[in-house]
Amino acid sequence: MEIKSSVDSYNEISSRIINCCIEVHKELGPGLVESVYEECACHVMKENG
Numbered sequence: 856m857e858i859k860s861s862v863d864s865y866n867e868i869s870s871r872i873i874n875c876c877i878e879v880h881k882e883l884g885p886g887l888v889e890s891v892y893e894e895c896a897c898h899v900m901k902e903n904g
Contacts, residue, residue: 875899
């Protein structure tokens with residue numbers, strides 16, 4: 856059984872966050888205020904665990 860290092864865990868979490876943000880930006884496009892992207896990103900992150 857392989858134990859994940861903290862770097863692997865950090866990379867996995869970072870990748871998941873970035874993917875959620877990319878998903879939001881693809882859906883909404885450019886030009887909105889940051890608070891809109893933030894709220895939508897939080898929603899997508901909650902949906903994705």
